[in-house]
Amino acid sequence: MRRWIKSGSPWIWLTAGSVAVSLLALAGILLLLASQGMRYFWPSPVYQFTLNQPAAGAATVIGELYRQEAIPLQQLREAGVLLPDNPPATIDRYLIKIGNRELQQRDFITLLASDVQQKSAPKDLLVIERLNNGTAYGYLVGMLENGQPLVAENLAQALLRRIPENRTLANLAHRIQHQQMAELNEQFDALRLEERKLQLDGQFNARAEARIRAERIELERQFSQMTARRDSVLEDLSRDALLLRDMKGQVHTIALSDVREAWYPNAMTLGQKWRHWANQVKQFVTENPRASNTEGGVFPAIFGTVLMVILMSVMVMPLGVIAAVYLHEYAKNNWLTRLIRISVVNLAGVPSIVYGVFGLGFFVYLVGGSLDRLLYPEALPDPTFGTPGVLWAALTLALLTLPVVIVSTEEGLSRIPLSLRHGSLALGASKSETLWRIVLPMAAPGMMTGLILAVARAAGETAPLMLVGVVKSAPVLPVDGIFPYLHLERKFMHLSFQIYDMAFQSPNVEAARPLVYATALLLVIIVVGLNLAAMGIRHSLREKYRSLGI
Known part of the structure; x- marks a missing residue:
């Protein structure tokens, strides 16, 4: 044993064991981030819960089963929860994402399994991802075009066909507003600064004043044209709407301009779900954030991180x-x-x-x-x-x-x-x-x-x-x-600041938690990618000078 220790073999095994533990820890972290973050983009089934007693003013609850956990009977009794006769030792508690934030004033509701009379997954339950107020769940009961009911043999297909058309118009309006008009505003500001600089230098004569006035008039003309074009696109965008019946049986009008995407998760095949997941991941990587960074994408943060x-x-x-x-x-x-x-x-x-x-x-x-x-x-x-x-x-x-x-x-x-x-x-x-x-x-x-x-x-x-x-x-x-x-x-x-903001400054921490994991996974992938690029360059340099014994 003493000879084995003196040979140095224990330190080799100790080093190998440390490396193995480190690799397992890294794999565990990546697995945790991927499992918790990527499930956010998967089209989870939407259930309709029929209750024994009305909760939140509704006899039914519609939403995604976000989390399920077994609660000991003693804990429920201490909390003053009314329990049925001869209850089991534990009762399942459901955390359900009900959406419709502007109506329910919250995103989640908690139910006990003992309060649920029936749980079903109707295939015609619609999930709507909106640009404002988060997700909406319900049944599609109609569509409006220019304020008039739209007559169609299949409303679901008509809705799914109209959404990409409206998104194209919305992207055009966004490009006009945030790119072309923003560039004109930059030119207005540059012209203003040039005029002030000439005044400070004492070179603001009649000729310079006429030139600046002519350039300003031309910019104002272009700005008016872009404003008229944007207003026309927004008018076309605001024509259509859909009628959605929520879990309380009330019908609400949702403008299609506010709809980013819609799908029927209970009717989707496995292939459709994978395509939906891939599309959601792509949009997460390429789009801008919304709703205080709790929705949308992280492209500006990715760009800022890599650039910095x-x-x-x-x-x-x-x-x-x-x-x-x-x-x-x-x-x-x-x-x-x-x-x-x-x-x-x-x-x-x-x-x-x-x-x-x-x-x-x-x-x-x-x-x-x-x-x-x-x-x-x-x-x-x-x-x-x-x-x-x-x-x-x-x-x-x-x-x-x-x-x-x-x-x-x-x-x-x-x-x-x-x-x-x-x-x-x-x-x-x-x-x-x-x-x-x-x-x-x-x-x-x-x-x-x-x-x-x-x-x-x-x-x-x-x-x-x-x-x-x-x-x-x-x-x-x-x-x-x-x-x-x-x-x-x-x-x-920056991605690291966005993780901090979503985790600690979000108005709805529970809803933003999957995005925290997804953003953290993305940050790890970017860091690993940059390191691999540098390691590749280092390896090529080492091979180049290996013959010299370095």
Whole structure:
């Protein structure tokens, strides 16, 4: 046994066991996130519960069976619940998502199995996903076209055919409102700033005034045309409506312009359910959020996360590599160098919120405010760069991850044998040429290791981003079709902040919980994807220089 311990085999097995446990833990986390998040997009069956006693003013309850759990009899008695004669030891409790939020004032209702007389799943139960007020459940009893009843042999098919047509019109109206008219508003604002700048510089003469007036008149003409076109599309969009009978037997009119999608889950085949699930996942990834981030998609957050990580990587790598090269190749081993190394190590342990406060005070207020006074005086007192934005968020995270890149790059430089440096110098190369052509390319795998660690940490940060640029809802993306196309001064959305917002700031936490899991899974997938890309580059560099023994 002693010989076996001295051989080092126990440490090999211990290391292998630790790796196996880590992989199992990661697989468990991914499985949990996938199982809890992806079920949100599956078309769950909708049930109609007939009650022994009316609950919430209705003798029937319609909705999805969200959760079912067994409650001990003693707990129900302590809660003062009236129970039937000779009840079992446990009674099932149903948490049912009833929808129709604007009517019921809540999304969920709780029922005991002892209160349910009959549970059925009629095939004609309709689920409607709306742009406002969440989901609606009920029976389709009619449709209206221009306020008149629509006569059709099959109302269900007519409804499912009209919804895509209305969504096309809605997308057109959204594109006119939020893209084309927004671009015109940007041009109006740019023209206003140009006029004010000319006034501040004393160059606002009659010729400049006439030119600006002519451009403003042309923009107003284009804006009027777009407004008329948008109003026409909205008028066409508001013609149709459907009549839905809810669980209380009341018939409600729902405008088709408010309907995003509708389906009959109890009548769907397995193939139809999988197609519906895939379509819902696609919309979740590609659409904008709605209802305080508790519904809709997460595309702006995905875009903001990836853009911020790319900008952070572009900023932190040159700084980290230059600092590491100086410390390892040029700096002498004296008290100043040792102090710098100690400071770098200590900076790696500073809480991220401290970096956020520093970024807010230094980057936003000092640097951004100075840029506004020097370059954008015509826009003051409205800040341009003196406000949180994607640029300052990327710089803040670059500082946060800088120690990791410095340490990893130094380790990569230390692995380069001195014989290679001496051989290069002996052949007549200068120290800078040796560094640029020999040392840095061979230390690239170590640099990529630092980048991997930096990306893994930066992508999941939340606290500093709340101070330097991330917001709950960004009206526009940092990238658009207006020059200079990439607007680094704009605020942005981030997946980690959206997870926090949905989990703790949502007005309906229970309804948003599956989206929290789905967004967390998406964040993990993005981080893993970015890391795999960096690891692939590192592996190719290692293979390139393997023949040199590095």
